[in-house]
Amino acid sequence: MSLDLSFYSWELIQNFLIKGLLFSVQLTIVATLGGIAFGTVLALMRLSNKPWLTIPASCYVNVMRSIPLVMVILWFFLLIPTLIGRPIGADLSAYITFIAFEAAFFCEIVRAGIGSIPKGQAAAGQALGMSYAQNMRLIVLPQAFRNMIPIFMTQIIILFQDTSLVYAIGAYDLLKGFEIAGKNYGRPIESYLLAAVVYFLICFSLSRAVKTLQKKVAIIR
Amino acid sequence: MALIEIKQISKWYGSFQVLTNCSTNIEVGEVVIVCGPSGSGKSTLIKTINGLEAFQSGEIRIDGVSVGDPQTNLPQLRAQVGMVFQNFELFPHLSVTENLTIAQIKVLGKSQSDATALGMKYLERVGLINQKDKFPGQLSGGQQQRVAIARALSMNPKVMLFDEPTSALDPEMVGEVLDVMVQLAHDGMTMICVTHEMGFAKKVGHRVIFMDQGKIVEDCSKDEFFLHPEKRAPRAQEFLAKIITQ
Numbered sequence: 001m002s003l004d005l006s007f008y009s010w011e012l013i014q015n016f017l018i019k020g021l022l023f024s025v026q027l028t029i030v031a032t033l034g035g036i037a038f039g040t041v042l043a044l045m046r047l048s049n050k051p052w053l054t055i056p057a058s059c060y061v062n063v064m065r066s067i068p069l070v071m072v073i074l075w076f077f078l079l080i081p082t083l084i085g086r087p088i089g090a091d092l093s094a095y096i097t098f099i100a101f102e103a104a105f106f107c108e109i110v111r112a113g114i115g116s117i118p119k120g121q122a123a124a125g126q127a128l129g130m131s132y133a134q135n136m137r138l139i140v141l142p143q144a145f146r147n148m149i150p151i152f153m154t155q156i157i158i159l160f161q162d163t164s165l166v167y168a169i170g171a172y173d174l175l176k177g178f179e180i181a182g183k184n185y186g187r188p189i190e191s192y193l194l195a196a197v198v199y200f201l202i203c204f205s206l207s208r209a210v211k212t213l214q215k216k217v218a219i220i221r
Numbered sequence: 222m223a224l225i226e227i228k229q230i231s232k233w234y235g236s237f238q239v240l241t242n243c244s245t246n247i248e249v250g251e252v253v254i255v256c257g258p259s260g261s262g263k264s265t266l267i268k269t270i271n272g273l274e275a276f277q278s279g280e281i282r283i284d285g286v287s288v289g290d291p292q293t294n295l296p297q298l299r300a301q302v303g304m305v306f307q308n309f310e311l312f313p314h315l316s317v318t319e320n321l322t323i324a325q326i327k328v329l330g331k332s333q334s335d336a337t338a339l340g341m342k343y344l345e346r347v348g349l350i351n352q353k354d355k356f357p358g359q360l361s362g363g364q365q366q367r368v369a370i371a372r373a374l375s376m377n378p379k380v381m382l383f384d385e386p387t388s389a390l391d392p393e394m395v396g397e398v399l400d401v402m403v404q405l406a407h408d409g410m411t412m413i414c415v416t417h418e419m420g421f422a423k424k425v426g427h428r429v430i431f432m433d434q435g436k437i438v439e440d441c442s443k444d445e446f447f448l449h450p451e452k453r454a455p456r457a458q459e460f461l462a463k464i465i466t467q
Contacts, residue, residue, distance in 0.1 A: 123273055124310035128324035128376060129300025138323060143314050 007185040008194060016184070017198075020177030027094055027173065028160045034099035035159075036152070039106025044136065046111055057107070064104035070165045073097050077169040090171035094163075102159060109151050113144035149217050153210040157203050164199075174198070222285065224249045224380060224411055230269055230279035232435075239265050240276065241435045247380070247413060252406045254422040254443070255415045257432035258460060263415040264307075266432065267382050270413070271302040284379060300328050303373030303381040307389050309365040311357035317344070317368055318353045321375050329376065336375070343371035347401050363394030367401055374405075381405065383414040419464050423447055431457045 045057035064072070076097040081087045088096075117140050125135035164175040175195060182191030223246035232240040240262050247253055255263045268274040270281060272288045272295050281288040286298055311320050321340030325331045331339075344350050347367040349360075357365055366386055373381060383402065387395045399421050406412055406425035416422065422429060422443065429446040431439035433456045439446065446453065450461045 118308075118310075120306055120308050120310040121312065124304075124306060124312070125324075126273060126296075127271055127299055127302070127304035127306075128372070129296045129298075129328040130324060131296050134327055138327060139312055143312075146314065 003190055003193070004187060005190055007181075007187055007190070012181055012185075016177045016181035017174065018177075020172055020174040023091070023172055024160065024163045024174040027098055027163045027166070028156065030095050031098035031102045031159055031163075032152075032156050034095075035102030035106045036110070038099060038103035040110050040141070042103055042107035043110035043114065046107065047114060061104045061107050064101055065108075069101055069162055070168050072101050073165055073168050076100070090166065090169045093169060094166045094171050098159070098163070102155075105155060106152075109148055109155065110144065113148040113151075114140055116147050117143050146217050150210055150214045153206065153213065157206050157210075160206070161199065161203060223247055224251075224284060225270060225413075226280075226282040227266075227270070228280045228282075230266070230276050230281065232265065232269065232274065232276040239435050240269070242279070243432075243435075243437050244279075245430060245437060245440055247411065249411055250409050251427050252410075252412045252425050253414070253428045253430060254426040255413060255430045255432065256417065256419075256422070256460070257438075261432040262435040263432050264384050265435075267384055267413060267415050270382060271299045271304060273304075296328070300324070300376055301379045303376060303378035305366070305369050305373055305381065305383045305386045307385040309357070309362070309369045309389070311365050311369055311372070313357050315356075316353070317349070317355055317357070317360075320357065320368060321372050324372075325375055339377075340371070340375045343374045344368070346374075346404075347371045348397075361394060362390045363397045366390065366394075366398045370398070370401055370405070380411040380413065383412065383416065385415050385417070387416065387418055417464075419447075431460065433457075433460075 042057045042061060045053040046061070048054060073094070077090065077093045080093060080096065121139055121143065122135055125139040130138065163173055166173050167176055167179070170176075178191045178195035178198075179188075182188035185191070225247040227243060227245050227247075230240050230243040231238065243262075243266055245253075255267060257263050265274050269276045270283070270288065276289060279289075283298060283302065287293055288295070288298065311317075312323070315323060318337060318340060321344060322333070322336035325336035325339065326333060329336075341350060341353065344353055347370055349364055349367055349371070352360060352364060352368070357368070360368065370381075370386075386402070387398050390398065395418070399418060402412070402414070402421065403425050414421075414426075426443045429439065429441060429443055430437055431446070431453075438454045439457045446457075447461075450458050453461065
């Protein structure tokens with residue numbers, strides 16, 4: 001078998017890949033921002049001392065972390081239309097699913113991040129008269145987030161790879177672009193080969209960036 | 222009425238009792254030294270005053286406001302009580318200036334410029350005005366603790382609580398922090414200091430509270446405590462003997 005790479009061209013990128021790449025990147029960004037926001041709420045719920053907050057949050061996180069993502073993607077795609085009575089489309093469904101799923105993982109990262117801040121910091125904020133919300137917003141979370149940036153980045157890289165799972169509901173992401181291009185040119189093997197190279201380049205350069213970032217954001221104690 | 226009234230405070234961690242019926246009053250302008258062997262409940266007692274540690278029975282009032290009452294606005298009450306911690310607890314992600322102003326702005330609702338002006342006044346007073354743009358991690362322990370004192374003072378507190386403020390410092394830095402505290406005492410600040418620095422206690426203390434096993438064993442004037450150790454409880458005598466021979 002011989003490889004024919006002649007269809008690797010600007011045309012391929014323009015016609016098949018750009019659209020998919022944009023969606024994958026958008027999905028990654030939305031899922032990261034939404035997931036961190038929702039995940040932080042879940043983390044604060046889990047860290048509270050009120051059972052009516054901790055129990056639902058723990059259940060949610062444990063369930064989400066224990067089932068495969070592709071199943072969640074399918075479920076949401078089938079479930080939400082039945083709940084709201086009208087179809088919502090693959091893209092929107094993907095956004096909602098990824099936020100909901102990633103939140104469970106970001107929750108655990110944020111929880112560990114908050115736990116890494118010395119108790120005395122919260123005590124100092126309290127002693128100055130800060131409310132719980134002020135203390136979290138101004139003192140604890142800014143420090144926790146800074147400590148968490150490397151783990152966040154690692155999670156984002158995994159998330160970017162996981163966005164390819166939206167093939168299950170037919171959304172047009174980067175991998176889908178390669179799939180269609182492969183079919184179109186009659187060269188699926190070469191197309192998937194290029195897909196692997198592209199995913200590798202994106203993820204590898206991101207993980208190198210994490211290493212550099214890690215050194216820069218450390219707080220001097 | 223005393224500024225701070227502590228009545229019959231008891232506290233348990235599970236079945237272990239850490240404080241047993243502690244009572245005392247603190248008047249405006251008084252400098253009270255709290256001492257005792259480690260694990261005697263000194264730090265716990267001082268932290269119950271601003272509600273950082275809860276207690277199960279008894280009552281504490283600051284200027285008539287009950288700390289343990291669930292109706293009390295605890296953040297508001299704490300804003301009037303300055304606290305200095307053993308490990309400084311400056312906010313490492315904020316500059317010295319921001320450390321001094323953040324609570325003034327966010328808690329007291331002051332403007333940025335008012336908060337900065339007052340913060341700088343106290344920073345000047347602790348002799349660190351030239352460090353205003355640095356971050357806590359760039360300062361020595363003694364400098365950090367002086368900034369922490371300035372931060373607490375910037376809230377214009379009615380009383381200052383010191384929880385072993387020099388215990389985490391290298392010996393050569395203890396002096397600079399104690400100097401600031403001596404000056405503060407001379408200025409008439411009401412102070413409650415958990416400390417092992419008996420030199421400081423003798424110099425500026427008005428009253429000494431000696432604790433052992435969660436109980437207030439001695440509560441007497443400084444002179445009574447240091448000049449007439451023979452009249453003290455045996456546990457306090459033992460403690461004094463150790464301190465003096467050091």
